[in-house]
Amino acid sequence: MHPSRRPLIAGNWKMNAGGADGCELAAALAKSLRETGDVDIVIAPPATALAAVSNELNKNKSSIAVAGQNMHPEDAGAFTGEISSSMLKICGATWVIIGHSERRQLLGESDGFVRDKVAAACRAEIRPIVCVGETLDQREAGQTLEVVAAQVRAVTGHLGATPGYGVVAYEPIWAIGTGKVASPEDAQQVHSHIRGLLNEVSPELATSTRILYGGSMKPNNAEGLLSQHDIDGGLVGGASLQASGFTKIAEIAQGLAQQAKTH
Ligand code: 13P
Numbered sequence: 001m002h003p004s005r006r007p008l009i010a011g012n013w014k015m016n017a018g019g020a021d022g023c024e025l026a027a028a029l030a031k032s033l034r035e036t037g038d039v040d041i042v043i044a045p046p047a048t049a050l051a052a053v054s055n056e057l058n059k060n061k062s063s064i065a066v067a068g069q070n071m072h073p074e075d076a077g078a079f080t081g082e083i084s085s086s087m088l089k090i091c092g093a094t095w096v097i098i099g100h101s102e103r104r105q106l107l108g109e110s111d112g113f114v115r116d117k118v119a120a121a122c123r124a125e126i127r128p129i130v131c132v133g134e135t136l137d138q139r140e141a142g143q144t145l146e147v148v149a150a151q152v153r154a155v156t157g158h159l160g161a162t163p164g165y166g167v168v169a170y171e172p173i174w175a176i177g178t179g180k181v182a183s184p185e186d187a188q189q190v191h192s193h194i195r196g197l198l199n200e201v202s203p204e205l206a207t208s209t210r211i212l213y214g215g216s217m218k219p220n221n222a223e224g225l226l227s228q229h230d231i232d233g234g235l236v237g238g239a240s241l242q243a244s245g246f247t248k249i250a251e252i253a254q255g256l257a258q259q260a261k262t263h
Helices: 020-032 047-059 085-090 101-106 111-123 136-140 144-161 184-201 203-208 222-226 243-262
Strands: 008-012 040-044 065-068 095-098 127-132 167-170 210-214 233-236
Touching (some): 008 210, 008 243, 020 047, 020 243, 047 065, 085 111, 095 111, 111 127, 111 144, 127 144, 136 144, 144 167, 144 184, 144 203, 167 184, 184 203, 184 210, 184 222, 222 233, 233 243
Parallel strands (some): 008 040, 008 233, 040 065, 065 095, 095 127, 210 233
16 A cells, blocks of 8 residues: 555455345445545445445445446447446446456456457546456466556556546456465565556556455455555455455555555
8 A cells, every 4th residue: 555545445246235135235334434534435236236226325425436347338239238338327336347357257358348348438437447367377377477467558548548547456366256365475566567567658657546456355364465565455356245344344444544644
């Protein structure tokens, strides 16, 4: 964490909590996250719950923002099952997760498709959280930095148009949902590499872009990760489905943000 960047903790609910359970979770978070004013909080419910969760947060006068988990680059048309930026906006979303590894791997999303989505999100004034990360095989083959570089370079042109508007999330695929978290040092190495890639576009892009870590982030490992210089927050999966765990992670970020300010 660095004092010049506001920490961001985002919860990716994935294909969970898509009905009344999502509203209950949002209501609980609206209450438990009143004291984390130095941290931006974003939650990404499934599409079926976006509008209801946004309404619930508004009703509770919460500053938590809502994100879609995906969007199509086109604004309308024959794309069965897809959701567009304008549809996300109708539901109250102001952020969108793009290029999550589950979509890259299971649905074959390419760097080019991810780039088009980032461009469309920026045009529509929805803030993108772009996910990048290597597989276990790639890590073991020593390819982590080059894989991540290709994924990041695909989107830096669009992110560079408004430095700080978009966010990058480094999510090593082998750490997602496995309980195997990257060590703070390994994560920091990749985050610093990503910041270097952003710096190729502009120093302003490098210093203003928040780079989140994702992959088995939990209350018991968040502090070590969030203390790293180039880790500006977290993209939390499993632990974001319990108000208590997600709140704890946000509180850890709040504590570190306070410390960073006073040092
Ligand atoms: P887990 O926190 O469940 O490992 O998921 C991380 C993730 O994929 C967030 O987008």
